[in-house]
Amino acid sequence: MKYLSDKALERLRDAAELPDLSSTRYRVLERVARGGMGAVYAAEDEKLRRRVALKVLDVPGNDADLTNRLIREARVLARLEHPGIVPVHDVGTLADGRVFYTMKFVEGQRLDKFIESVTSISDSLRLFLRICDAVAFAHAQGVLHRDLKPANIMVGSFGEVLVMDWGLAKLLPGTARRPSQVADPDATVFEKPTQASDSDVGTEATVVTGHGTVMGTPGYMSPEQARGDVEHLDARSDIFSLGALLRFLLTEVQAKGRGVAGSRLDRSLEAICAKAAASAPADRYSSVTELLQDVSRYLDGLPVAARRETFLERLVRYYRRYRFFVLLIAAYLLMRVLILFFLHR
Amino acid sequence: MGEDNFQPGGDRFPPTRRSVIEAIGGIDAEERERALESLCAAYWKPIYKYIRLRWNRPADEAQDLTQGFFLEVLERELLAKFDATKSRLRTYLRVCVDSFVSNEDKAGRRQKRGGNIAHVALDFAAAEEELGGVVMDPAAIPSPESLEDFFEKEWLRSLFSLAVEELHQFCITGKRERAFRLFEAYDLDGNDKISYEQLAKENSIPVSDVTNALAWARREFRRIALERLRELCGSEEGFQREARSAFGRNAK
Numbered sequence: 001m002k003y004l005s006d007k008a009l010e011r012l013r014d015a016a017e018l019p020d021l022s023s024t025r026y027r028v029l030e031r032v033a034r035g036g037m038g039a040v041y042a043a044e045d046e047k048l049r050r051r052v053a054l055k056v057l058d059v060p061g062n063d064a065d066l067t068n069r070l071i072r073e074a075r076v077l078a079r080l081e082h083p084g085i086v087p088v089h090d091v092g093t094l095a096d097g098r099v100f101y102t103m104k105f106v107e108g109q110r111l112d113k114f115i116e117s118v119t120s121i122s123d124s125l126r127l128f129l130r131i132c133d134a135v136a137f138a139h140a141q142g143v144l145h146r147d148l149k150p151a152n153i154m155v156g157s158f159g160e161v162l163v164m165d166w167g168l169a170k171l172l173p174g175t176a177r178r179p180s181q182v183a184d185p186d187a188t189v190f191e192k193p194t195q196a197s198d199s200d201v202g203t204e205a206t207v208v209t210g211h212g213t214v215m216g217t218p219g220y221m222s223p224e225q226a227r228g229d230v231e232h233l234d235a236r237s238d239i240f241s242l243g244a245l246l247r248f249l250l251t252e253v254q255a256k257g258r259g260v261a262g263s264r265l266d267r268s269l270e271a272i273c274a275k276a277a278a279s280a281p282a283d284r285y286s287s288v289t290e291l292l293q294d295v296s297r298y299l300d301g302l303p304v305a306a307r308r309e310t311f312l313e314r315l316v317r318y319y320r321r322y323r324f325f326v327l328l329i330a331a332y333l334l335m336r337v338l339i340l341f342f343l344h345r
Numbered sequence: 346m347g348e349d350n351f352q353p354g355g356d357r358f359p360p361t362r363r364s365v366i367e368a369i370g371g372i373d374a375e376e377r378e379r380a381l382e383s384l385c386a387a388y389w390k391p392i393y394k395y396i397r398l399r400w401n402r403p404a405d406e407a408q409d410l411t412q413g414f415f416l417e418v419l420e421r422e423l424l425a426k427f428d429a430t431k432s433r434l435r436t437y438l439r440v441c442v443d444s445f446v447s448n449e450d451k452a453g454r455r456q457k458r459g460g461n462i463a464h465v466a467l468d469f470a471a472a473e474e475e476l477g478g479v480v481m482d483p484a485a486i487p488s489p490e491s492l493e494d495f496f497e498k499e500w501l502r503s504l505f506s507l508a509v510e511e512l513h514q515f516c517i518t519g520k521r522e523r524a525f526r527l528f529e530a531y532d533l534d535g536n537d538k539i540s541y542e543q544l545a546k547e548n549s550i551p552v553s554d555v556t557n558a559l560a561w562a563r564r565e566f567r568r569i570a571l572e573r574l575r576e577l578c579g580s581e582e583g584f585q586r587e588a589r590s591a592f593g594r595n596a597k
Contacts, residue, residue, distance in 0.1 A: 007535035
């Protein structure tokens with residue numbers, strides 16, 4: 001039997017890992033990312049001669065959970081037609097039995113890298129507003145993302161912001177579905193245990209209390225999601241993640257010393273972050289639109305809903321907002337005083 | 346497209362081999378023997394090398410212990426106690442090896458074994474030669490984690506070697522020896538500088554033929570390796586986990 005050197009072993013791993021696209025119109029170019037259940041490759045659509053991103057499961061097999069998750073992700077993406085959400089092109093099965101889908105290939109940087117080039121708090125807030133816009137749209141379509149974090153946001157080379165990786169997405173109860181849409185709203189957060197009985201599989205709550213595995217990202221996952229309180233997950237769970245995301249963006253810019261002066265965040269921004277990422281869902285913004293409007297108000301120099309400001313703060317804010325007019329009036333008054341002073345000498 | 350169109354696996358890749366864990370616990374003696382041979386073929390080398398390194402045993406003693414371990418698996422029905430939901434088979438076997446060697450030491454037993462697994466050629470000389478590259482300095486005894494990594498790597502090497510061997514036989518039977526030769530030259534010989542163009546020139550064929558032959562060989566290699574892996578796993582979930590670990594370098 002031939003001895004395989006370490007180099008040959010690595011080469012075989014690389015070779016074996018590549019998806020077999022012989023039955024498709026795609027050709028693999030390179031692997032660009034790897035996740036828990038599969039990998040994403042840059043591929044060429046040979047018919048349309050364009051670059052696409054192809055997401056495929058690692059292994060062919062009888063794991064219906066993983067397969068259904070990937071299909072569900074593709075279908076969720078297909079229903080979310082928004083400039084801030086990566087569009088899906090195609091879904092199918094490879095010759096080796098693995099399920100795949102293709103989507104727009106986004107050339108750009110992940111948010112956690114891109115933020116290094118952001119130089120002001122207001123720029124980072126405008127970036128955040130575009131993320132909120134995409135998430136608000138998804139919520140309006142009855143879809144929760146459930147894994148919002150910097151690594152799942154891409155900023156394209158033309159500044160476009162795209163919310164990626166909808167693998168943990170969940171359809172909210174009561175969402176109107178088209179007849180062809182058979183996505184199961186329950187199965188994406190908790191992996192069904194192999195030993196669960198049939199009755200365990202029916203609802204998330206049962207799975208959770210029985211043997212469920214919480215899926216999400218610590219630090220960005222809401223407390224109720226971390227607890228496995230699936231029945232009560234709603235838009236506010238994503239709002240918690242957005243709050244954590246906002247804090248990340250602001251502290252990253254702040255840390256570089258190119259944002260607002262001082263080592264602390266502006267109190268209004270701090271209040272917005274705190275309200276969005278409050279432990280109790282009832283204390284958070286009730287919708288992403290509310291959060292978005294509060295951040296917009298801050299950018300426009302208006303009072304934010306997250307915090308009641310003091311009289312002095314209101315004066316400072318007015319000064320910042322109407323600095324030109326305030327200075328103009330001050331100059332005018334100063335001139336009047338000086339004229340009066342010289343006239344009475 | 347309906348959900349049914351995506352049923353994983355479909356009828357393309359039915360599990361063609363029964364799990365060795367089930368077969369060894371079965372009542373059919375012939376099937377049990379075949380299963381033990383499969384298990385032995387995939388694991389004897391990693392186990393032998395592991396005993397040499399972890400237990401620092403001389404070659405003859407390690408050979409004896411390796412053969413003794415597989416008899417122990419059969420006699421004490423160790424695989425019947427394996428729970429695929431709790432651990433991976435190779436982790437379980439490694440722990441069993443540790444326990445076996447430790448017990449053998451306590452009992453002071455030393456006997457020549459090996460009759461029952463005569464069908465598997467245990468080429469200890471080749472295993473020794475392969476070990477030549479491994480650091481055996483007792484002062485540099487690896488940590489438990491690195492020993493585990495070592496065992497994992499040797500297990501993967503063994504699995505891939507068996508798959509390559511089977512692919513070779515498959516190519517001979519299917520008269521696709523040239524595809525195997527190209528696969529061997531490009532993927533197995535560890536030559537980083539070789540190119541598709543060079544292979545095409547050497548074999549007097551178009552580059553597209555090299556591309557197609559390599560794509561085919563890799564696909565078949567993957568299929569065979571996965572079949573072998575499935576055979577060595579106790580459950581579908583275990584298989585999925587193992588396959589991700591074997592083929593996905595960064596997967597956890």
